[in-house]
Amino acid sequence: MKLLYDAGIRLFSLATKLASPFNERAALINKGRLQTWQKLSAIDWSGEVIWVHCASLGEFEQGRPLIEAIRKENPNVKIVLTFFSPSGYEVRKSYNMADAVVYLPSDTKSNALRFIKTVNPSKVFFVKYEYWFHYFNELKKAGIPLYMVSAxxxxxxxxxxxxxxxxxxxxxCVTRFYVQDEKSEKLLHSIGLQNTVVAGDTRFDRVSAIAKSAADVPVAEAFSKDARVLVAGSSWPADEAILADYINGAPANVKFIIAPHEVHDGHVSQLVKRFTVPVVRFSQLQGEVPSSARVLIIDTIGLLSSIYRYGSVAYIGGGFGKGIHNTLEAATYNMPVIFGPNHKKFKEAVDLLSLGGGFTIANQNDFNMVMAKLWDAHASENLIQAGQAAGAYVKSMCGATPLIMREILGA
Incomplete structure (x- = not known):
């Protein structure tokens, strides 16, 4: 099995190199990995070093509360942050809470030995998943504790x-698993692994902190005044077709703020064409928002988590594709969340459904019915109850980060 694993790792690396001239993702991975050793060698890794690995951007948001808690507790510790995916690295390569942000070299024995020797971490945190044999095996052989967080x-x-x-x-090879739920703990126990703690998901701590320090967005505030507003986050074309059909026939006091997953001009231009009501793009606004505008498109990144609070209902995109995006950023503002059918792998979505703070749809009719339940003239109580259920869920799940800090770092 190890021979097959090693062959698969080398085959992926070769395929990435060969595809680089034709595939942007492959090119970014290949280029980034080539730069890893240069970046690491430019830093003095003496003293205490902590290594945090996140597969992608979503896992970074789970790891971020822990990184920032570590930095606050010990400002002198050195932190190296690694990513597998360009969607994480390219967005967070300038993250100032880490001393180095790099792509993780491919999982070969020689790379694992070189990485560990170069950085010499005292503790290692892998966030949620990614189980690399050689890195894990060499960490165990070196006696370096390895923790899985939000697993x-x-x-x-x-x-x-x-x-x-x-x-x-x-x-x-893992020293301790900090798992999200009891089901995960039972599964690990079933294969003889007792080194588990049900800590929850550090993302709850992250979204709660974001909500407390959210920046004002005057454009969104002015647009939302005296209106019923739905905020759609990380939408894809399948989501946008449903949203557009609804808003095009909605009353004049109903407005949408849409932050699409893809913000390049080609996609946003196509999105604008879906609407028969007045639309404004955030990037093109000069001065005040036109009073006639019914749709505000956020065609830039970094604002969504602050903008959710200007709505009363949230729609979370991705549920008609590979899977939904972050529901918690909206739920923390006491907002009910709506999402598509591909949500079953997301524990928080399943929990929100069971608690009445979330609603799933499979088609246009489903969406219209949910909106009627929440927004019709006699539905105000439904909206309040659903929003409170969502917000209470987030609050009840906070605390994973301080638990881990106490157990591992004595903080």
Whole structure:
């Protein structure tokens, strides 16, 4: 199995190099990995070093509360932050809470040995998932503690299959699992791993902190005044078709703020064409928002988490594709959240559904019915109850970060 694993790792690296001239993602990974050693060698890694690995941007948002708590507790500690995916690295490569932000070199024994020798971490945190055999194995051999943070497991994963013995050895390298839920803990116990703590998800701490320090967005505030506003975050074309159909036939006091997942001009121009009501683009506004505007498109990044609070209902995109985006950034503002059918792998979405703070749709009719339930003239109580359920859920789940800090760092 190890031979097959090593072959797969090398094949992926080769494919990335060959695809670089034709594929932007491959080019970014290849270029970024080549720069890793240069960036690391430019830093003096003496003293205490903590290594945090996040697969992508979503995992970074889970790891961020921990990184910032560590930095606050010990300003002199050095932190190296690694990413696998360009969607994480390219957005956070200038993150100032880390001493170095780099792509993780491919998981070969030589890379693992070189990385660990160069950085010499005293503690290592992997966020949510990604179980790299050589990195984990070499950390264990070196006696360096490795912690999985906000980990979550499903019974269909290879670790829990009859043929998963070799993969279970990788899990055996972990010092402690801080899992999101009791189901994950039971699954680990079922394969003999007792080093578990049900800590929850550090993302709850992150979104709660964001809400408390959210920046004012005067344009969104002015646009939302005296109107019913739905904020749609990280929308894709399938989401946008449903949203546009609804708003085009909605009463004049109903408005939408849409922050699409893709903000390049080509996509935003196509999005504008979907609407028969007046639309304004955030990037093109000069002066006050026209009073006639019914749709405000946020065609820039970095504002969504602050903008949610200007609405009373949130729609979370991605549910008609690979999976929904972050529901918690909206729920923390006591807003009910609506999302598409592909949400079952997201524990927080399932929880919000069961508590009445979330609603799932499969088509236009479903969406219209949910909006009627929340927004019709006699539905104000439904809106309040759903929003309170969403907000209370987020508050009840906070606390994973301080728990981990107490256990591992004595803070």
């Amino acid at each position: 979550i497991f499903r019974d269909n994963q290879v670790f829990f299959k009859s043929y998963g013995a070799w993969f279970r050895k990788i899990l055996g």
